[in-house]
Amino acid sequence: MTDLHVHIQTPGLEGLLGACPSPKGLIIFAHGSGSSRFSPRNNFVAAGLRQAGFATLLPDLLKPEEEMTRAKVFDIPLLASRLTDVIRWARSHKELARLPIGLFGASTGAGAALVSAADPEMAGMEIFAVVSRGGRPDLAGAALAQVRSPTLLIVGSLDTEVIELNRYALSKLSAIKEISIVPGATHLFEEPGTLDQVLHLAAGWFTRHVPARADLGDIA
Template sequence: METETTETAIPAGDVELAADLVTPTEGAVGVVLFAHGSGSSRRSPRNVAVARVLHRHALATVLVDLLTPEENRVDQETAELRFDIARLAARLVSAIDWLRRSPDTAALPVGLFGASTGAAAALVAAAERPEHVPAVVSRGGRADLAGPALSRVRAATLLLVGGRDEQVIQFNQQARDALGGEVELRIIPDATHLFPEPGALEQVSDQAADWFAERLPSFGAAP
């Protein structure tokens, strides 16, 4: 499916976040906002690969840098800001609100795709905006770091974890038991944390696309 890419900036409090909005030229049935993982960015090759599969299912995507360039430089030295779930989640909420204001996306239900610590931020944001976010997918995510917000999540949540990522499986089992809405934990056999094994990321992409494609169009635009 042909797409159109727009580089933009999303206002979030006193900062602006660089973002890439990709929309199918024949129209979208939903939009998926990506929350990247620890030490990554909107240009993450893994998230870009997942986004390309979503486009084939008539889903628009937004890949956004949740940290400013200055914050990213600090984080590269300290690795602290990537674990600031409250900051990341607040910026995702700002991005959701921006999507609701933008003419090209205002009518579209929003899905959230989070990786690593970005998954926790996505779940907190979903809890804050249940009227706009019907579905969340976590890839190798630290969903457990969403803490008390997990019980307030109403979005249908898919937790994807590599079969050899044993500690993260345990974290996701804890999150699954705490989540308040529909939830599935699926294990990608023989995959490690970043899903570099042949075919592993393709499985993640296909399962995420199916999850969103089944849930976003039927949700419709919130009033």
């Protein structure tokens, strides 16, 4: 099924919404390091998650004029605020409002996802699970201790510096948590088969933690 282009009016972001039959949840992606809704790696994971029964939403958290500004790429409060706006949009969208929401973050987007999940203003919009791929969850800082969503950190075995940053973040999380090291993978998981392992781990984590719900019907 072709992804549907959506416009998130506040704060003026573009996104790709992917549907599947009778979705059991909605996974919202938080891209990082200047990536966008067209990220081939995140789109690969999104396609697999749809096969696993989840609708997906890949929004741009930065506007085109902001993507070339390095400071914006690492502005975790800004990225988290934008992600929270996307979650509110999904909650107000009649065909998405009923779906439990999970977050999939990559690079700096992982830090933003955890800050958003910990946001006290998210009451009533709880995130059922968070997955980080090659992420910088450490950038969530003090918010890590406030996260209540089960969190999976996925890191490549050859991404040694990021492994240590993820282990540090793991020690600060008080929610259900786990770290998975993918053998032979570097930061971008470009090695054959490594992204398939990311998809397998992510789909399993989201499926394990999604709230049990009655049949929710299709997204038109």
